[in-house]
Amino acid sequence: MSNKNLFLKSGFIRAPIQNGVGRFVPQLQRIVLKFCKTYGASQGLREFIEQDLVDFAKENPSVVVYLKPRRHRGPVIVAEYLNGDRVWMSVHNKTHSEITKWIEVLRTQQGDISSLRLRKYQYTDYPSVQGPWTPFTFKDPELNTAQLPDPHFGANDRLPITATEKLRLLFEKQKLSDVKTAE
Amino acid sequence: MSVFRAGLQRITNVLKSSPGGFLSRFVTNLTPVEDKAIPQTSKEVIATCNKLIEQNPSRSFAIIHLLGKQWRVTDGDLLVVEGYWPPNIGDKITLDKVLLAATKDFSLIGRPLVQPGLVTVTATVISKGLSHTRTHFKKKRRKQYMRINFQRAEQTMLRINSVDIASKINKPASNVF
C-alpha cells in the first residue's frame, strides 16, 4: 500500500514540549497569504481576504497573518508552525469556502502532520501500571526449598493416555456394569 | 402442526416465567439497584479500596470507549482518533464511557460501564488535521478493470490530562448525565 512510497516518512505520535500537559499552546505561529490582485486564480483567496480575514485575525490573536500581493503569480498559502514545520499550499482556483476550510485545517493541526504516516495511534509512557507479568509472578514459592529432582515437580502430566491404561479403565468400567446387572 | 403448537407453548412459557411477563425484565433493569445485603468481606474490601484511593495516590488507568474503539489510557497519554469529530483544538473534554478503571492495587470492572461519576477522565484536544494520503488501488488482471482512489482521514489528537477515581466505590450512582 502507501507505505511502499519511498518519500513518505513514518513515525509515532508526539506532541511538542508536552503540549496539553501544562497549558495548551496553539501551534500555528504565522500564516502568509500570497495572491495576485488581478488574476482569476486568486479570486477565491481575494474573497477570503475581503470578507473573513479580519475576523480570522481577531479570533486567533496567536497567529500572525501576512498578506503578500504579487503580480501575475499563483495564489499560495504558507503556514509556519512552532515546531519549525512549514506547509506550502497552492490554492490555485480554489473557491472562497474551500479556502476557509483549508485555512481551518492549517490552523488546527500541530505541524506538517500529513507528511507522516502514523504507525501507532496511541502513545503512552507508562505501558504497565500494575506491573508487567513475569514467569515468576504467580510461581509457587514451594519450589525454592524443594530438592530437585523431585517426582512431585518433575512429573510429566502432559503425556497422552496410553493404550494399556485405556484398556484397564475400560475393564474396570465393565466390571462395575457387571456388578450392576448381577444385582 | 404439533411442532408449531409446541413452539408457541414454549414462547408463552417464557413470557409467563417472570412475574409481570416478559417485558418486565427490561423495566426492572432501568430501576435503581436494590440495596441488597452485601457480605461482610466485600464490604471490607470496598472500604479498603476507598481508603487506598484517599491515602495512596497511585497512578490510575482506565479503559474508555471513544468513537467505537476502546483505549487504555493513563495520565499524559496521547491518542489519535480518526474520522469526523466536532471538538476543536484547545477544548477540554471529559471521557465518560469508562469500561474499567484501576490503580496499582485494585481494578474496578464495569458491567458494562463503571458507575457514572466515579471515574473522571479529562482530556485536551491538541491537534486536528488530515492524515497522509492513503491510496486505494484495485486492479483485476486481464479484465480491463482498474480503479484508483485517494483519501485523507481527519485526525484528532488528544492529550489525556488525568484519570481520577473518586473514593466512593459502591455508593449509589447519581444521575450525572
Place this chain on the structure above:
Amino acid sequence: MNKICVIRRFIPLTTKAMKCYPTTVQTQKIHRWVAPTLMELKVREKKLGGKKYSPRNTYLEWNLEAELYAFGKRLNEDFDSDLLLQAFTDRSYVIKEEQKQKDLGIDIKMKDNRELASNGEEFIKNYVQVYLETILPRFPLEGVSGVREHLISEESLAHVSLHLGTKDIILAAEYPVDRFILANAFKAIVGALLQSSGDERAAHFVRDFVIAQLQGKDVNEFWTIDDPYEMLTNILKKEGATLEPRLIGEAGKNTILACYRVGLYVEKKMISSGYGESIKIAKEMGAREALKKIFGTEDHMKPNFQLEGIPKPNTNIRYQIAAS
C-alpha cells in the same frame, strides 16, 4: 542412456523454477542520474561554505511588533511590550548594533536581556526546587537537585524555548541561534513576565513549560546512587531494622541467559524484589526498588503538574543521605 534419463527428469524442474522467478521484477524507478546529481550539488554547496540559512526576520513578510503581540497571546500571558522586546534582545545583537551606530555616528541606547535573564534564572531555580520538594515529599534533597539540574539545564530550556517560537524573534548577531542564546531568552522571558504580571503568573508559566517536561520521565534516573544496597541498609539501621536478602527464584542457571530473583526481607516481610543476570545485580535491583518505595518515586507514582500558586518550602523532614 542413463545420462538422458537424468536430463529428462530435470527438465520439468527447471521450467518450474523459471516460473517462480520471473526475469523482470517490478521495482520503483529512480533515474540513474538522481544520485550523482544530488552528490554533485552537495559538493558544490560545501565548496561555497555549507548551507546558508537566511534569517526569518529578513523576509519581506516580517513584522516584529505583530510577532511579539502574537507571542504573548499564544502563551496566554500579558507581557509588557517593552520588557518583552528587551527579553528578546541578546547581548551579541547590542554589541553589533553599537558598532554599526559608531560607524554611522549616531547613538541610540539599547537594553539587552542579561538582567532579565539573571532574574528569571533565579526565579526558575527557586520555584522548581520548591515545586519538586512539594510533589516529591520523601525524595532526598540530592535527588531533588538532580531533577532540578536536568530541568533547568541549558539543553532542556533551549528545547522549550525553541518550541515556543523564540528562534525567529530573538535579536542576535548570529542565525540560527545556538542553545545558549535560546535558553537565555527563555530565562529573560520569565524575568519579563515576573516584572509585568507578578510571581504567581510567572510560577504557573514555569510550571506549564518547564516542570511539564517531567511528563513521561523517571525521576530516579537523574540521581545516580553508587551503592543502593548499602544506602538501604544504612537507612534501615537508623530505623533499627536489619535487611535480609533471599534468593526466591532462578532460571537458566549456568547459562548466558541466567535470571535470578532476589527478595529483600525485613522481619520476615518482603519489602521488594529485584531481577538480574547475577545474584549481585538482582540484589542491587531489589535495593533500588526498595529505595524507590521509601522515597515515594515508584514507577506507578502519580505525577502532579497542576499545583496552584507557589508552594512553601519545607526541607525539615528528609533523609539526609550525604550526611551519613
